[in-house]
Amino acid sequence: MLPERYVITIGRTFGSGGRALGRIIAERLGIGFYDKQLLVKAAEKAGYNIEYFEKNDERAPRIMGGIIPFSMGFYPMSWIGDSGTCTDGIYKAQCDFIHELAATEPCVIVGRSADYILRDVDNVVNIFIHAPVETCAQRIVERHDCVSVDQAKTLAERTNKLRANFYNFYTEKRWGNAASYDLTFDSSLLPLEEIADLVIAYVRRRLDR
Numbered sequence: 001m002l003p004e005r006y007v008i009t010i011g012r013t014f015g016s017g018g019r020a021l022g023r024i025i026a027e028r029l030g031i032g033f034y035d036k037q038l039l040v041k042a043a044e045k046a047g048y049n050i051e052y053f054e055k056n057d058e059r060a061p062r063i064m065g066g067i068i069p070f071s072m073g074f075y076p077m078s079w080i081g082d083s084g085t086c087t088d089g090i091y092k093a094q095c096d097f098i099h100e101l102a103a104t105e106p107c108v109i110v111g112r113s114a115d116y117i118l119r120d121v122d123n124v125v126n127i128f129i130h131a132p133v134e135t136c137a138q139r140i141v142e143r144h145d146c147v148s149v150d151q152a153k154t155l156a157e158r159t160n161k162l163r164a165n166f167y168n169f170y171t172e173k174r175w176g177n178a179a180s181y182d183l184t185f186d187s188s189l190l191p192l193e194e195i196a197d198l199v200i201a202y203v204r205r206r207l208d209r
Helices: 017-027 035-046 050-055 085-105 133-142 148-168 192-207
Strands: 009-012 032-034 105-112 124-130 182-186
Touching: 009 017, 017 032, 017 105, 017 124, 017 133, 017 192, 032 035, 035 085, 085 105, 124 192, 133 148
Parallel strands: 009 105, 009 124, 032 105, 124 182
Antiparallel strands: none
16 A cells, blocks of 8 residues: 655656656546646745746746856755745745645656655655657647747757756756656657556555555
8 A cells, every 4th residue: 555645756858748647647546746736836825926936937046147057056955045036936935835745645746856855755756757859849749839840859958958957956966867766767668658557566566555
């Protein structure tokens, strides 16, 4: 039997199917799923305008027009505080809500450096999903985010850079580095449904009490 509370976090490259995989896993396990919903709930609890919250989702803070590189050593505990930027406040609001979720219900959380935020919490399984750029671009076009493969590749590259900057800025790890996760999958090699089977089997084997 799985524990009363556990979390599956999913990091993903843009277009790799991480969000869709998370939904499949959550539905099969009968647990909560948080992606964009997490933004709305965290914004509401923190009193932020949801449009501003979404605009700055998974984006590192900017100073004087440029993103501060993670190599400067600004990690959450040293950066977020009363003097932090609005972006830092958004990140803190998400951190607080993610911790609240982990303490109250089993769920799947996509992105938002949830694996790092919950690094000291028990019963957390961390997944990363990636795929070749051609596969990601085709999926992006199929879901109508872009009208051409070339546009999709450009969008994927830009989005992945933003996600990497965000993750590397706020954590002490590197986005997409296999050592940061319990399982990593190339979603071009198996259908998402079969990857979900593997993830669920691993979760049951590891957390079953």
